[in-house]
Amino acid sequence: MGYLFLRTFKFFSTAPSFKFNFHFLSVLILLSLSNPLFSMEEELSIIQKTEQNFELRLYARNFAQGEIIQIRIKPLKEGIFSEKFKLVADGKIVSLSPWKGEMIGFIPIHPERKPGSMIIELHSRKLYVNRKMKKYEIDIGATDFLVIKKQSIKLDKKFTQKKYDSKTLKFIEDCTKAKTIAFASSTPLQIKSGFQYPVSVVSFSSPFYVRRDYNEKKGRPHGGVDFRGKAGTPIFAVNDGKVVLAREMYFEGNFTIIDHGNKIFSFYMHQSKLLVKPGQKVKKGQKIGLIGSTGMSTGPHLHLGVKVADTLVHPLALLAFKDI
Numbered sequence: 001m002g003y004l005f006l007r008t009f010k011f012f013s014t015a016p017s018f019k020f021n022f023h024f025l026s027v028l029i030l031l032s033l034s035n036p037l038f039s040m041e042e043e044l045s046i047i048q049k050t051e052q053n054f055e056l057r058l059y060a061r062n063f064a065q066g067e068i069i070q071i072r073i074k075p076l077k078e079g080i081f082s083e084k085f086k087l088v089a090d091g092k093i094v095s096l097s098p099w100k101g102e103m104i105g106f107i108p109i110h111p112e113r114k115p116g117s118m119i120i121e122l123h124s125r126k127l128y129v130n131r132k133m134k135k136y137e138i139d140i141g142a143t144d145f146l147v148i149k150k151q152s153i154k155l156d157k158k159f160t161q162k163k164y165d166s167k168t169l170k171f172i173e174d175c176t177k178a179k180t181i182a183f184a185s186s187t188p189l190q191i192k193s194g195f196q197y198p199v200s201v202v203s204f205s206s207p208f209y210v211r212r213d214y215n216e217k218k219g220r221p222h223g224g225v226d227f228r229g230k231a232g233t234p235i236f237a238v239n240d241g242k243v244v245l246a247r248e249m250y251f252e253g254n255f256t257i258i259d260h261g262n263k264i265f266s267f268y269m270h271q272s273k274l275l276v277k278p279g280q281k282v283k284k285g286q287k288i289g290l291i292g293s294t295g296m297s298t299g300p301h302l303h304l305g306v307k308v309a310d311t312l313v314h315p316l317a318l319l320a321f322k323d324i
Helices: 166-183 313-319
Strands: 004-014 021-031 041-050 055-059 069-075 084-089 098-101 102-108 116-123 135-140 147-150 204-206 211-214 225-228 235-237 243-251 251-263 264-271 288-290 303-310 311-313
Touching: 102 303, 135 313, 166 251, 243 264, 251 288, 264 288, 264 313, 303 313, 311 313
Parallel strands: 147 211
Antiparallel strands: 004 021, 004 135, 021 041, 041 055, 055 069, 069 102, 084 116, 098 102, 116 135, 204 225, 225 303, 235 288, 243 251, 251 264, 264 303, 303 311
């Protein structure tokens, strides 16, 4: 059973002769995770609007900084999807893929995006009557990311030196190039079901976008979530996809990137051992590596990161989509 709450969804017409706002109700449904290995629960907010020819639904853990919005378009008449249509959010085109008779897409919310209105535009001649496009407005909230102030940190000297030798610089440049190529991969949506956790026993050691300031110097935000685990603990793919990178890196250690399609990537850092190779197709739950402490790491753990359309987002926002 879920608890029901109310949210507001605004939309407005772009036809020249109309200027009006409507407010509709949406529902917040408490969902339990389907995987029996995990007892945790995630909340998904649902914003819904029914038009004459289709139903529009937006799902998210939170409509806030660092989160992910899943958008679904369900046709109410035959032939609606016979033409191509365009979806734009915050001025950027959102990739859409067929999904069980609907269209599905994922909208990342940058952690440093200013709170306030997000405009979503849907361009289509068939979805609307007498219009080619309609705008929808949703409110994006602020996220209170943690800031930790410390005096010192113990890291290998090779990561704290002010200058690197030419050999090290060349390796770092090669690593950067490899990541750029991997994240440039563009494939159709490859998943067949919802996402799962990358480890069997879930325990977090560092949250997403936490910033550690050392000696009054502003640190960089943490670009993922750290899972506790002993060295050698198995790491599993969070969903189906294609391995686009699996190699040793300077800062990330043994590093794997999986392309799930629609510009959705999961990546796994500091592994003690890589168990997959670039170009390999993997299934959700497949063992892809072992937890370790390679690269810029102070102890054994898994750093899980998620990128959607070139934007780093909270990995747990993606893992919340258990039941797609």
